[in-house]
Amino acid sequence: MKTLSKWFTRGAEFIAAMCLAAIFVTFLLQIVFRYVPFLEPIGWSVVLISLLWVFVIFFGCSFIVRESDHVTFDILYLAATPKARRVLALITAVLMVVAMMYSLPSVWDTVFANRLMELKKIQTLRVPITGGKIPIKWLFAPFVMMMIVVTFRYVWRIFTVIRFGAPETELEVLVASDDAEKPSQ
Incomplete structure (x- = not known):
């Protein structure tokens, strides 16, 4: 894997x-x-x-x-107990999934089912093989892709938090790596 x-x-x-x-x-x-x-x-x-x-x-x-690459304001999260961190991680993951699932149908309809997005074309670019103009919807398609992938990421996060607990914080990772580098006595 x-x-x-x-x-x-x-x-x-x-x-x-x-x-x-x-x-x-x-x-x-x-x-x-x-x-x-x-x-x-x-x-x-x-x-x-x-x-x-x-x-x-x-x-x-x-x-x-990665999740750890994002800027976070985690003062309260770091001060919480591991059990509270698990609950907070679950709440945020569920909120992200709900928000994405709620907005995805509207965004999908706006980008792919909207006739205007199909009719409006990018004037200066053409499809290399056919020579046809590119519909403007393809400018917004990566956003739809991101919404779908983020939804799957947070569904996976819900699964991992339920199964393994809250993910380690950067501070815990640093402390663990420092402890691993120290010679044993």
Whole structure:
């Protein structure tokens, strides 16, 4: 299971890195085409960079950023007993799942079932194979993906908190690693 998780994480990091590389290359192309006298500036570069940036943000938040990487205000959580931490972790996970499940149908309808999102097209970008214009809904699709992944993450968190208790805090991890590094007497 750890190997599969490691491969999945590496794959997600590779996809995000390739998107960032595409952003960088597109940005360089934009500079070259703008300042070389005999070349005409390219209009699609800004739109492509924007699309890729939105995708990288939501994709990274979905698959790369760990729970411990988020900024938290955990003064009360750290002061609580392990039993209270378990309850607080369960409450926050359940609230996240409920909020995501409540808003997902509306967001899905807005992005994928809204006729306007299908009719409105990105004017400067085209699908490479067909040459058709890209519907604006694909700009918002990564947000829907993030909502679904976050929902699954917090459902998994509910399961793990019920089964194993509240996750260790950063402070507990640091103390445990310091104790492991000390030589035994």
